[in-house]
Amino acid sequence: MTQVLTVGADVLRLGGVVSLAVAVVSYDGIAVALFALVLLGLLVPRVLRVPPALDVVNGVAVLVAAWSAVLDLYDAVRWWDLVVHAVCTGALAAVAASLLDRAGAAGVRGPAAASRRAAALGLVLGVLWEIGEWTGHTFLDPEIYIGPADTLGDVLAGVVGAAVAGATIGAGARVHHSGNASTTYSARVDGSVENRRNSAGVDGASRPAGLRRERPDKKMHGH
Numbered sequence: 001m002t003q004v005l006t007v008g009a010d011v012l013r014l015g016g017v018v019s020l021a022v023a024v025v026s027y028d029g030i031a032v033a034l035f036a037l038v039l040l041g042l043l044v045p046r047v048l049r050v051p052p053a054l055d056v057v058n059g060v061a062v063l064v065a066a067w068s069a070v071l072d073l074y075d076a077v078r079w080w081d082l083v084v085h086a087v088c089t090g091a092l093a094a095v096a097a098s099l100l101d102r103a104g105a106a107g108v109r110g111p112a113a114a115s116r117r118a119a120a121l122g123l124v125l126g127v128l129w130e131i132g133e134w135t136g137h138t139f140l141d142p143e144i145y146i147g148p149a150d151t152l153g154d155v156l157a158g159v160v161g162a163a164v165a166g167a168t169i170g171a172g173a174r175v176h177h178s179g180n181a182s183t184t185y186s187a188r189v190d191g192s193v194e195n196r197r198n199s200a201g202v203d204g205a206s207r208p209a210g211l212r213r214e215r216p217d218k219k220m221h222g223h
Contacts, residue, residue, distance in 0.1 A: 005052035009045070012059030016042040019063065023070070030141055031070050038066045041092075050098050054091070054169075061091040074145075081150070082157040089129070089158030090165035093121040097166055114170025115163045122162020126155040 020035040041062045045055045065088045068074055074081045097118050130151045137144040 002052050005056050009052055009055035009059055012056065012063065013039075013042045013046065015063060016059075019066065027070060030136070034066050034069065038062050045095055048099060050095050054094055054098060058091040058095050061088040064088075082153055085126070085129070085154045085157040086161030086164075088161075089122045089125050090118070090161030090163075092125050093118045093158075093162035094165040094169055096121045096125075097169065109170065111167045111170035115167035118166025118169070119159050119163035121166075122159045123155065125162070126158035129158065130154060 016035070016039040020032070020039050023031040023035045042059050045058055050058070061084075065084045068080060068084055074084075097114065100117070130146075133144055133146050133151075137146045
């Protein structure tokens, strides 16, 4: 399964390359810059070797987010913006949380702690996303929609999506850890029992002297 997910993530990266090529041929410079950023977002998880399942989710999320912007889906379907912000920010926050965990900087574990940690990362990513939109609106294309309600809704959706992603990953990690702990404990118990059997010996030779059975000898009769 891991191999299948790895191949799937690489296919998505190929999709990012194709998307960038299509943007160069068919769209403007803003679309080209957008898909160049998307391709970077697809390559970084591969370089940093994040879990394959998370790599796939991240790839799908960033590609959908980019194509939704290019195809004006955010204008066509008003609520689609919130869905994409929740899913994409959640995926990116999960990637960041995975890297923190690998670096040993995750701190307290468990679903609740993982959810809070991912939500904080989602807040940071959401703010950076909105700064990017404001920069694009101000310096590149005034048609990029920004506004107080839109900004607040996008950030909140991203935080919620990140919190859910963090809780999901934390729960999965706890189940995996518990399974490993049970296996390790069983192995230790089985090993301990086997060691005791070996130390006892099949013929009782290693028993303490006071517990050894003596073979009955012939009775000695006095003369």
